[in-house]
Amino acid sequence: MQYRDHYLNKVNKTLTDKKIKVSGWVNRVRDHGNLLFIDLRDSTSLLQCVVDNNSKIFDNLSKLKNEDVITLEGIISDRTIETINKNLDTGEVELKIENFEYLSKCLRALPLEVNSDKDYGEEVRLKYRYLDLRRPKIAKNIILRSKLIDFVRSFMKQEGFMELATPILTAPSPEGARDYLVPSRIHKGSFYALPQAPQQFKQLFMASGIDRYFQIAPCFRDEDSRADRSPGEFYQIDMEMSFATQDQVLEIISNLLFKTFDKFKLEGKKTNTLPFQTFSFNESLIEFGCDKPDLRNPLRLKNVTEHFKNSGLKIFQDLINNQGAIVNCIQAKGSQGKPRSFFDNLNKWAIDEGKKGLGYINFENNEAKGPLAKNFNPEALKSMIEEFGFNQEDGLLFVCDQPLASYDFSSKVIQKLGIDLDLLNKNEYQFCWIIDYPMYEKNSVTGEIDFSHNPFSMPQGGMDALLNKDPLDVLAYQYDIVCNGIELSSGAIRNHQPEVMLKAFQIAGYKEEDIKSKFSALYEAFHYGVPPHGGCAPGLDRILMLLTDNENIREVIAFPFNQKAQDLMMNAPVLVDEKNLKELGLKMIIEKP
Numbered sequence: 001m002q003y004r005d006h007y008l009n010k011v012n013k014t015l016t017d018k019k020i021k022v023s024g025w026v027n028r029v030r031d032h033g034n035l036l037f038i039d040l041r042d043s044t045s046l047l048q049c050v051v052d053n054n055s056k057i058f059d060n061l062s063k064l065k066n067e068d069v070i071t072l073e074g075i076i077s078d079r080t081i082e083t084i085n086k087n088l089d090t091g092e093v094e095l096k097i098e099n100f101e102y103l104s105k106c107l108r109a110l111p112l113e114v115n116s117d118k119d120y121g122e123e124v125r126l127k128y129r130y131l132d133l134r135r136p137k138i139a140k141n142i143i144l145r146s147k148l149i150d151f152v153r154s155f156m157k158q159e160g161f162m163e164l165a166t167p168i169l170t171a172p173s174p175e176g177a178r179d180y181l182v183p184s185r186i187h188k189g190s191f192y193a194l195p196q197a198p199q200q201f202k203q204l205f206m207a208s209g210i211d212r213y214f215q216i217a218p219c220f221r222d223e224d225s226r227a228d229r230s231p232g233e234f235y236q237i238d239m240e241m242s243f244a245t246q247d248q249v250l251e252i253i254s255n256l257l258f259k260t261f262d263k264f265k266l267e268g269k270k271t272n273t274l275p276f277q278t279f280s281f282n283e284s285l286i287e288f289g290c291d292k293p294d295l296r297n298p299l300r301l302k303n304v305t306e307h308f309k310n311s312g313l314k315i316f317q318d319l320i321n322n323q324g325a326i327v328n329c330i331q332a333k334g335s336q337g338k339p340r341s342f343f344d345n346l347n348k349w350a351i352d353e354g355k356k357g358l359g360y361i362n363f364e365n366n367e368a369k370g371p372l373a374k375n376f377n378p379e380a381l382k383s384m385i386e387e388f389g390f391n392q393e394d395g396l397l398f399v400c401d402q403p404l405a406s407y408d409f410s411s412k413v414i415q416k417l418g419i420d421l422d423l424l425n426k427n428e429y430q431f432c433w434i435i436d437y438p439m440y441e442k443n444s445v446t447g448e449i450d451f452s453h454n455p456f457s458m459p460q461g462g463m464d465a466l467l468n469k470d471p472l473d474v475l476a477y478q479y480d481i482v483c484n485g486i487e488l489s490s491g492a493i494r495n496h497q498p499e500v501m502l503k504a505f506q507i508a509g510y511k512e513e514d515i516k517s518k519f520s521a522l523y524e525a526f527h528y529g530v531p532p533h534g535g536c537a538p539g540l541d542r543i544l545m546l547l548t549d550n551e552n553i554r555e556v557i558a559f560p561f562n563q564k565a566q567d568l569m570m571n572a573p574v575l576v577d578e579k580n581l582k583e584l585g586l587k588m589i590i591e592k593p
Helices: 058-062 122-127 136-158 199-207 246-264 281-288 305-309 314-323 340-352 371-375 378-388 403-420 462-468 498-507 512-518 520-528 540-547 578-583
Strands: 019-031 035-041 046-052 069-078 093-104 181-183 191-193 212-221 232-242 277-280 301-303 326-331 359-364 367-369 396-401 431-435 440-442 449-451 478-483 486-493 533-536
Touching: 019 046, 019 093, 035 058, 035 069, 046 058, 058 093, 136 212, 136 232, 136 246, 136 540, 199 212, 199 232, 199 520, 199 533, 232 246, 232 540, 246 431, 246 478, 246 486, 246 533, 246 540, 277 281, 281 301, 281 403, 281 431, 301 403, 305 314, 305 326, 305 378, 314 326, 314 396, 326 403, 340 359, 340 403, 359 371, 396 403, 462 498, 486 540, 498 512, 498 520, 512 520
Parallel strands: 046 093, 277 431
Antiparallel strands: 019 035, 019 069, 035 046, 069 093, 181 191, 212 232, 232 533, 301 326, 326 396, 359 367, 359 396, 431 478, 440 449, 478 486, 486 533
16 A cells, blocks of 8 residues: 555554554654654554664654654564553554655644643634544544444344435424524525424334334434533434334333443443333332433432421421422431531522522431421421431431422432432443323413423323323323433334324314424325334434543534534634525524614
8 A cells, every 4th residue: 555554553563573654643752862752643543663863864753743644664673571562552562664754744833732631622622623533532432433333233234124314404393492494595485494303204214114214313403502412413323113112112222222332331331231120200200300310329209298297397388288389308328427517508509509498407316406307396207207217317308399390409409419429330321211201291381281292102092091181191102211310312102193193283282284284294194004103212422422431422523513503613603695695585684782
């Protein structure tokens, strides 16, 4: 080959005394006076290369700078025992340089050092992402991404799934986020949307007779940034299968995730065994306060409302008896011996979170202490401790609020205590399924009935449930897979019967003409015989975030947006000129502040 005989990770003792050619970037130059060491880097590894000052090319090599791209020729020789580097594939050998050639020079001062793990901040890293991607830590993540996708493809094809692509330009859909809109030049005034998910298309594949479909699907949502959510685009392992029950979908995805994490997990990590634990939505809410439980955390909720009704604590009693509040209790395992200030600080934290406070009881020598204990009816307190098996060493924390608000904040208390008391086993991946989601919920602003999760789900009980049950009591064949408190995917068994679909949407305030307009293809297809079907779509980026132990999803995406949904490298988004707007039939209106 013109530029190399071997990738660097293949250079080892089998090549000793052989002349080879290698190419890559100058990672570092070390001048020892009579010897010059050059660490050469390619996409696979690092190789130590050396030349002495008797060589005619010594002076030219001494002028090399970091990130120059060069080709080196020379003889492979064994390193001495004391200089072997066991951390490198090439650590037992080095290249004695005989010739070299510049392929490209680094002409500017580097805005970030490639051979360093120094944190340069997101603005610099994303603006010069092509340099950031040369750094071993981030490069390793992107290489893992490729390997994981190959593994997923192999698994899905072995399970009989066909890899198919779905359109990128499509119609808007009610996925729950804002669409990215694309104006049409031909049909002025009309817009395409980038797909929030391939939801309707994959169901139409099932209507087309495709039995099992999957793709590594790009999805686009105009959402605000979070640590586990990238604004703009993300990728999911999208799948759908015909003639499928909920249990079959859960089994396929469980096996995929278990095998994926088992293969690619970091050294020392463990994955909980199959089958993964399953909780109904209601069970998860009652036990964890949320539908994204972190099973590594041993803390659980206990509903102690009955014991507070006659506790003598007037504020609590009034909230319970007059406003329908409930009281959730968390025993803070591992808090024994903590000073009162530990609990006072938790109370201050709760106030910072917008709450009125966080009630607590701590124990000293098996005696209840603190403001609540002082005024708590002794018999009611004793009864509560005995009923729930609370020990009298770890403190008790109480959240009194309206049911949903109490559960929501209680889940945050569990999360905080898990961190503050170091209760999480960070070497575990703990998966669980959440099933039996409510089909509908009441809109907190309008008071109207809305879909709670996925509008295309099959209600449990079908048409009979829709006709005869309170909408808020109807459950759906919907499910989420959660790992370490992070939702990896939502899925559902789909509603494939047009009359059931029509009724389900009518309950949520849609008219038949709305359905025919917004979901015309799907609604029409259901009139021509469609098999029962369901699917799921685990988030590829979130899986990688967990596998690499990163808390920020941008660390596993090659070219992500920043937190403001900007591409700093490509300077997107951009203003377009009037000519482009005119072609699209658009006019810019700048609102005055």
